[in-house]
Structures are given as structure tokens and as C-alpha cells.
Amino acid sequence: MSTPLLEIEDLALSFAGVRALDGVTFSIDEGELFAVIGPNGAGKSTLFNCISGIYRPGSGSIRFGGTEILGTAPHRIAKAGIARTFQNVDVFPAMTVRECLLLARHQHLRSGALAGMIRWGRSAREERAALRRVTEVADRLGLGDLLGREVGPLPHGVQKRVELARSLCMEPRLLLLDEPVAGMNHEETAEMAATLSEVNSDLGITMLLVEHDMSMVMGISDRVCVLDFGRRIALDTPAAVVRDAAVIDAYLGGAL
Numbered sequence: 001m002s003t004p005l006l007e008i009e010d011l012a013l014s015f016a017g018v019r020a021l022d023g024v025t026f027s028i029d030e031g032e033l034f035a036v037i038g039p040n041g042a043g044k045s046t047l048f049n050c051i052s053g054i055y056r057p058g059s060g061s062i063r064f065g066g067t068e069i070l071g072t073a074p075h076r077i078a079k080a081g082i083a084r085t086f087q088n089v090d091v092f093p094a095m096t097v098r099e100c101l102l103l104a105r106h107q108h109l110r111s112g113a114l115a116g117m118i119r120w121g122r123s124a125r126e127e128r129a130a131l132r133r134v135t136e137v138a139d140r141l142g143l144g145d146l147l148g149r150e151v152g153p154l155p156h157g158v159q160k161r162v163e164l165a166r167s168l169c170m171e172p173r174l175l176l177l178d179e180p181v182a183g184m185n186h187e188e189t190a191e192m193a194a195t196l197s198e199v200n201s202d203l204g205i206t207m208l209l210v211e212h213d214m215s216m217v218m219g220i221s222d223r224v225c226v227l228d229f230g231r232r233i234a235l236d237t238p239a240a241v242v243r244d245a246a247v248i249d250a251y252l253g254g255a256l
């Protein structure tokens with residue numbers, strides 16, 4: 001059997017006595033669309049912040065592609081292939097969609113400013129490749145016609161797409177999606193769910209999704225992990241999780 005892409009083992013983190021994560025263990029295989037759900041305060045965002053290196057857990061282990069990443073700086077974790085989107089749209093409003101995506105893509109350009117001045121040939125080639133990649137991603141996410149538009153005035157649902165596009169421009173192996181359909185209407189939610197499924201199956205990008213919209217989660221996820229008060233109370237297929245008595249009691253009774 002191949003090594004899982006992400007292995008979370010016995011992860012624990014407390015804030016002033018509050019156990020935000022309490023011995024959480026699970027692993028995600030390459031290519032999976034994996035969801036983490038649970039009531040408010042269950043520890044979902046804390047988990048994301050531990051994986052992306054923003055929080056340092058008190059104990060446990062996080063292995064990515066077989067390598068321990070716990071204690072690694074956030075920019076190195078991003079460079080290693082873990083990208084994330086945020087619960088609240090976090091894009092620069094005065095930038096155009098193209099500028100926004102190029103900025104993300106820049107992380108992958110090998111030439112720095114000085115190298116760019118000395119070896120402008122390679123730098124120019126990389127810039128052209130970056131533009132090509134940005135255009136491809138924008139087209140895939142239905143943003144092709146909006147590349148020259150400023151992000152600020154765009155509708156919320158489109159801004160969420162720009163955020164997704166930005167993370168895809170980093171060519172991640174693992175994408176952490178923090179409430180990708182929060183604040184979206186029914187139609188936008190259905191479109192985003194279809195896009196995430198496509199990106200997962202067509203580009204083979206493994207996804208870890210946190211989301212409160214249960215019909216969306218259950219419709220697109222391969223497996224679902226349920227947290228409650230920082231502890232894992234279930235880990236199974238969507239069909240099994242919706243029938244789990246502990247999950248219904250802790251969360252789904254209210255969410256469905």
C-alpha cells in the first residue's frame with residue numbers, strides 16, 4: 001500500500017485550558033476529497049492552522065508525503081505543496097484577477113528580482129509560463145473573461161472562485177478549503193461543488209474540506225471525519241456518517 005499523502009496522528013492543542021484538538025488521528029490518501037465537519041468550536045479551523053503551520057500543536061504528528069512537517073514554517077509548508085483558502089475572502093480588492101493569480105504563481109518562479117536582472121532570458125520565459133498557467137486556471141474556473149477586472153467589485157461568489165484559482169496557481173498536492181461555499185447562494189454553491197469535484201478528479205488534487213453546508217459535503221466527499229469538542233467522533237463514508245447516532249446527536253440533528 002502506498003503512503004497516505006497526509007497523516008495526522010494524535011494531534012492535541014489547548015488554548016488556556018480549552019482542548020481545541022484532543023488526540024485527533026486520520027490520514028488522507030492521494031487523490032481523495034476528504035471533509036472535516038463538526039459543530040462551531042469543534043476544532044476544524046484549529047486543525048487547518050496546525051496543518052498549514054500557523055499553530056504549533058502541543059503534541060502529535062503531521063506527516064506530508066511521509067515527511068514530518070510539524071514545526072515547519074508556514075511558507076515552507078506552502079512551498080512543499082499545501083495550499084489553502086480562507087473562510088473569509090482574503091484577496092486584494094484593488095488588484096485585477098490576473099494580478100492576483102500572478103502573485104500566487106510568483107511563489108513558483110525560480111528567478112528572484114536580482115536573477116531576473118542578470119538572466120532576464122530565463123525570467124522572461126518563466127513570466128510567460130506563469131501567464132499561461134494563470135490563463136489556464138482562470139479558464140477552468142470560469143474566470144477567463146474576468147482576468148482584467150478588479151477583484152473588489154466582483155460578487156462574493158466570484159471572489160471565492162478567485163481565491164480558489166489563486167490556490168490552484170500554486171500547483172498544490174494538497175488543497176485545504178476552509179468553508180468554500182460560505183455566504184454563497186444555492187446556485188453558486190452548486191457551481192462551486194461541481195468545480196471542486198472536477199478539480200479533484202481532472203487535476204488529481206487531493207482536498208481537505210471544512211464546510212457547514214451538509215448537502216454539499218455529503219455530495220462530493222469520499223470520506224468524512226467528524227469532530228466534536230476537539231475529538232474525532234466518526235470517520236467514514238458520507239452515507240455511513242449521516243446514519244451515525246453520535247454524529248446525529250452532536251451535529252447533524254441540527255445541521256440537516
Ligand SMILES: Nc1ncnc2c1ncn2[C@@H]1O[C@H](COP(=O)(O)OP(=O)(O)OP(=O)(O)O)[C@@H](O)[C@H]1O
Pocket residue numbers: 015018019020038039040041042043044045046047
Ligand atoms: N486563537 C485562539 N485562542 C483561544 N482559543 C481559541 C483560539 N482558536 C480557537 N480557540 C478555541 O478552540 C476551540 C476550537 O475552535 P475552532 O475555531 O478551531 O473551531 P471550529 O470548529 O473551526 O469552529 P467554527 O465552525 O465556528 O469555525 C474553540 O473553543 C475556540 O474558542
